[in-house]
Amino acid sequence: MLLRRWTLATGTPHALATLTGFKLLPHRTLSSSPTQPEGPSKPFALEPLRDRSFVRVHGTDSVSFLQGLMTNDMRHFEHSRSLYAMFLRVNGRVFCDALIFRHPAAPAPATDFLLECDREVAPRLEKHLKLYRLRKKVTVLAEETYQPWVAFVPDSDEQRVVTLDGDITTGDRPDEDRVNLYKDPRLPRLGYRALIRDDTQAASMDRLLELVPGVIATDPQYTPFRYSLGVGEGETNLPDGKCFPLECNCDFLHGVSFHKGCYIGQELTARTYHTGVIRKRLMPVQFTDGLQALEGIPPEVLREAEIKNEDGAVVGKLRGYIAGHGMALLRVEKVLTGTTLALTVPGIPATIPCRTKKPFWWPNELNARS
16 A cells, blocks of 8 residues: 655645645656656655664774675775675675665765664674774764665566656755665666654655655565565575575676775685676566465575476575565576476475566676676
């Protein structure tokens, strides 16, 4: 269910505003990607990410500190406000992924950052970072000031990108930092992240709706939308110690640099990249039958359920399911031939048919080094 946002152009705004309890605010201008046909702008869907939280890293050595612990290059902050990265274990397997933002109140040059990750992962990430702090002038702590929200366009056209025109920051005065918008650094189709100070206050919601014209989702929509695009995120899709960064499309999502210096887990990641062959990748899975059977299965059982091809050979494992959409770690060459796939779940005698596809944002040559 959606709570719709109306303006004076609807013809009956005042009655609707009274019913919804929202203040009438002007919409920002929208623009569509120039590669897409012109059409009516659709509103953004706005959704709180209650299962995500922040770890704050600040101090004079914060840039060099993070540079040695994650896959991406902190020098990107010289010309951007956010980036995507993964933290790895010493054996090269994924510890966790994170969206990293310049702190809204941080002056240039940036030495204050917010790391967004799964709420259940945040204490482990904080402990992981403190383990390597040593004598560096860095402070690592949990950050509860901001609540992450997402603004995206739930359009059936998966390649359509709608952007907000103009400056997406909220100003320089302290009383104007209730809402801070950041473009998602992974994929334009994922829209924006909004860092909201105290989203229980009406003033914060008014400010969000002023900056981003759209609707507030009362039911989860972002995760099924993200699954349909084939973008993994968090502990469910990227379980700690069970996958590698390139298998999780970290290279396709602008989350790894092959030109920076050493970092934890770098050796295996670089060697895999330079061989030019990644046999398994995280891919979207669509279910059309057997949905009722899937709804009643605990997530921990589904997470490692096997996916087989029509010959009965195992081609991958499920890494997340919601509302008919799934994420799976699949053998790319085995599943992009048009073969029929089937999910085998412990406790269910019948297999559940499914299908996959190559995400539109993947390069044409999957194993070609960029």
